[in-house]
Amino acid sequence: MKSEQSCLKVTEDLTRHPEQSPAEGVGCVSAEDSFTSSGQSLVAGSSLPRVSCDNLPGVVWHMSRFSWCRRIILNYSHIKIEKGTTKITGTARYAVQQDIGLDPNSNKFGEHVDVTLIEKHGTVKSPQVSFESGCTGCNPLYARPWQGFTAIGEQETKQKDFNRYVPIQNGTKVDVDWGWEMVIKHAGVALDTKITWGDVGARCDNKVAGNRGCVVPAFTPTLYIDYAKRQAAAAMIVEAQQKNLQHWGLRGKGKPLTRLADDKETQKNRDITRPSDWIPPDGLEKGSCDEFPFASTYQSGTKGGVHSGDQCAQLFSWQSPNGDWWVEEWEHKNEIVVAPCIRANTPLIQNTSVGGDLGRFTQDIRLLDADPYWVQVIDTRRGIPTDEETRCHLEQRPNCHRPTNP
Structure with missing residues (x-):
């Protein structure tokens, strides 16, 4: 002024x-x-x-x-x-x-x-x-x-x-x-x-x-992923955001994700992190391979320092008796802390549904190439929780009523 x-x-x-x-x-x-x-x-x-x-x-x-x-x-x-x-x-x-x-x-x-x-x-x-x-x-x-x-x-x-x-x-x-x-x-x-x-x-x-x-491009919007509807895929995002040192897209800890608008480059990222011949570790059902950060971001693939999906921390999803889905790191090697990417075998419908959420979000708020955005997992069954509530609900903590892997 x-x-x-x-x-x-x-x-x-x-x-x-x-x-x-x-x-x-x-x-x-x-x-x-x-x-x-x-x-x-x-x-x-x-x-x-x-x-x-x-x-x-x-x-x-x-x-x-x-x-x-x-x-x-x-x-x-x-x-x-x-x-x-x-x-x-x-x-x-x-x-x-x-x-x-x-x-x-x-x-x-x-x-x-x-x-x-x-x-x-x-x-x-x-x-x-x-x-x-x-x-x-x-x-x-x-x-x-x-x-x-x-x-x-x-x-x-x-x-x-x-x-x-x-x-x-x-x-x-x-x-x-x-x-x-x-x-x-x-x-x-x-x-x-x-x-x-x-x-x-x-x-x-x-x-x-x-x-x-x-x-207003100065405003960085937030993509909300509903755990109630996208359980395994949503839980994988929370694990990645909370445990990895980069905290991709997590407001208050990490930096925003940035949209990659080039479809060919997005497919290259996808082919790197989850190739079509991907085989999960022994003992895991194949399901679909879900990755984070999203392939349509500058944080994925070679732009994010990833040249092979083998660099990703491997998670697996499982369903509790009450029907909720959760994810854990395979063999608990704690690679998730420093890995340049995270991938998990998740039910196909949940994987593709998150992709649909991201696509609609991109159009609704007019994300152009390199536009930043945050990602937050919520659970609409419990209202829209604060970040701490989300972490408590989706991480294995006392008093959060998360079931034990049978």
Whole structure:
């Protein structure tokens, strides 16, 4: 956030060169800003909620994959030189809120802006403001909630909704950046005071699912895998995430997985980690060979340092008397801790179902090549658990009611 007349600089200049100070004084602006990120904006197969600042108090910067809102507080000061010293003779305090709701299935979206004068004091008697929203890559490029300057009374809000769209060619993407400018003026001050801010962007593309759509790429979404439906495959992911030192895709411990969009490269990864002639260790039924990290990520295959499936830690799945599936490491050699990949023989239907979850997730949230995402296993039979609850339920711990391998 940048002000052409920052308060610190104004005070320093006036103190250093009081003879150059205009008799009317000058204005400056300081800003209060913040940032938060929605932790539950994306669940594969669910609706895609938008975030709003309306019910959030104070200073807010809140985002999800398809929307964001921001409320900042602008503190304006009117400063004069009186008897050789700088003095604040008047103030005004504004709240500025912006909400943008993107559409995962359209290149059109809406933008909301409102400006509220919270309070004013002293020599700032009848302030006026102008406001402009700039959006590179958008049509229109600039939008204004009102033309020129307008007066806003104390506790009054001026607001406006804009509709914009981003022209996109087939098979391309467009990066969108916002920038805003607000100018404050009032009687008795020599110069108008301008403040600008931005640092929020979006991306619109026509490269996913054959349609146009827009996202907030700064937000890293989460793919949720339901243990209740994908038991052996889900348990294998938990074992890999919790026990391997890389903690692939595990928020808070590891780094996100990144999508590999090239189908031929994905197949190469699959052929390396689980070749068609794969034979499980003696004593294990063949089932299907499931791998983690997913073949369609840059963490798999040669890009992840894997040149042979023999480098993977080998897990096997088994079904308890109550019907739940679990996985364990074959021969318990603890290779899972440092192995560059994990694979397990799992029921085919569970293996392919996770692949379907990932495919739908990729389209729903418009993952492009190299886009990051987290992976979290949940159990909808118990609600959506915290990470610790998930680990307790899917790892062999006391009081988690996990059965013993018969």
